[in-house]
Amino acid sequence: MSEQRPTLAELRQRIDKIDQDIHQLINQRAVCAQQVAEVKKAEDPTIKSFYRPEREAQVLQMVMQRNQGPLAGETVARLFREIMSACLALESPLNIAFLGPNGTFTHAAALKHFGHAALTQPLATIDEVFREVEAGSVNYGVVPVENSSEGVVNHTLDCFMASSLKIIGEVELRIHQNLLVAKGTQIKHISRIYSHQQSLAQCRKWLDAHFPKVERVAVSSNAEAARMVKSEWHSAAIAGETAAELYDLTILHANIEDNPNNTTRFLIIGTEEVPASGDDKTSLIVAAHNEAGALYHILEPFYRHNISLTRIETRPAQNDIWSYVFFIDFEGHQQQPHVKVVLDEIKARVREMRILGSYPKAVL
Numbered sequence: 001m002s003e004q005r006p007t008l009a010e011l012r013q014r015i016d017k018i019d020q021d022i023h024q025l026i027n028q029r030a031v032c033a034q035q036v037a038e039v040k041k042a043e044d045p046t047i048k049s050f051y052r053p054e055r056e057a058q059v060l061q062m063v064m065q066r067n068q069g070p071l072a073g074e075t076v077a078r079l080f081r082e083i084m085s086a087c088l089a090l091e092s093p094l095n096i097a098f099l100g101p102n103g104t105f106t107h108a109a110a111l112k113h114f115g116h117a118a119l120t121q122p123l124a125t126i127d128e129v130f131r132e133v134e135a136g137s138v139n140y141g142v143v144p145v146e147n148s149s150e151g152v153v154n155h156t157l158d159c160f161m162a163s164s165l166k167i168i169g170e171v172e173l174r175i176h177q178n179l180l181v182a183k184g185t186q187i188k189h190i191s192r193i194y195s196h197q198q199s200l201a202q203c204r205k206w207l208d209a210h211f212p213k214v215e216r217v218a219v220s221s222n223a224e225a226a227r228m229v230k231s232e233w234h235s236a237a238i239a240g241e242t243a244a245e246l247y248d249l250t251i252l253h254a255n256i257e258d259n260p261n262n263t264t265r266f267l268i269i270g271t272e273e274v275p276a277s278g279d280d281k282t283s284l285i286v287a288a289h290n291e292a293g294a295l296y297h298i299l300e301p302f303y304r305h306n307i308s309l310t311r312i313e314t315r316p317a318q319n320d321i322w323s324y325v326f327f328i329d330f331e332g333h334q335q336q337p338h339v340k341v342v343l344d345e346i347k348a349r350v351r352e353m354r355i356l357g358s359y360p361k362a363v364l
């Protein structure tokens with residue numbers, strides 16, 4: 001005889017039992033994390049934060065590797081992200097500054113990276129985020145660095161030139177833009193659309209097709225755009241879902257970005273160096289000599305040692321109007337022997353080289 005299908009009551013009983021087990025295990029895990037904090041404190045009584053980016057990346061990598069479904073690896077990793085965040089906050093929650101206001105994509109990136117138990121503090125400019133991290137009034141900062149359709153955030157790169165802060169992590173975020181209005185506003189009322197200029201650019205074709213005659217106004221952030229339309233019945237904003245929720249706006253059209261793979265990359269900045277996680281990236285600033293083949297001489301060692309570059313950007317140097325500096329990201333950690341060899345070779349060939357940091361690649 002074939003086995004009978006369990007009843008609803010039986011299934012719920014089974015779920016209750018599993019929940020009890022999960023609950024107990026999560027608390028057992030939290031106790032272990034507390035004990036880890038005690039060990040760290042004993043090793044270093046002046047320790048300021050128990051957060052270890054390389055260890056958290058490894059935990060998430062293990063979750064993804066062992067996952068057998070039916071839940072997707074990313075879904076389970078996100079749950080573990082929140083469990084780690086809560087465990088860490090039990091000792092002392094992390095203070096994270098980000099390019100605000102609340103409801104921006106940078107806010108979403110900060111929560112994606114540190115989980116919801118972190119205390120997040122919105123700041124008005126990228127410079128302020130750098131300054132607060134330098135001053136030690138927050139543990140880490142989150143700033144945008146590049147968008148897949150609109151390119152690099154130059155201001156963030158310029159801040160690195162004037163700062164000794166390190167990159168301790170990266171976050172990648174799929175960006176979905178939405179057309180938002182205050183409750184009661186109808187499409188025919190809309191005479192103006194506010195957003196950050198990058199978001200307006202990311203939705204250019206959609207706007208040309210749907211609102212060719214409506215004025216587009218660039219403001220300081222998407223969240224600011226959302227805040228403004230709350231009291232303007234004839235205006236709309238382009239922003240993410242977080243801003244819609246925060247300002248209680250109606251989503252008239254969802255996912256209006258021209259490129260469905262639109263992603264933005266953010267950097268986590270801090271003061272310490274991060275040990276290797278096993279799957280890392282390194283970022284450099286290099287000021288080349290003013291001579292023929294300068295860029296070739298910088299890139300050639302990477303080729304010879306078979307190291308993949310993931311990005312290269314050029315910015316005008318701030319102290320010499322005829323020179324350029326290069327921002328280079330590549331795969332590997334500065335403590336790995338083959339990476340050390342390449343870094344030494346490059347250093348000997350350039351005017352100046354600074355390692356911005358080695359950090360775990362984004363897992364989620």
Ligand SMILES: C=C(O[C@@H]1C=C(C(=O)O)C=C[C@H]1O)C(=O)O
Nearest residue numbers: 033036050051052055056084087
């Ligand atoms: C528990 C530790 O400390 C923190 C908490 C972690 C966790 O909950 O898994 C991981 C790394 C640290 O941010 C540790 O270093 O192992």
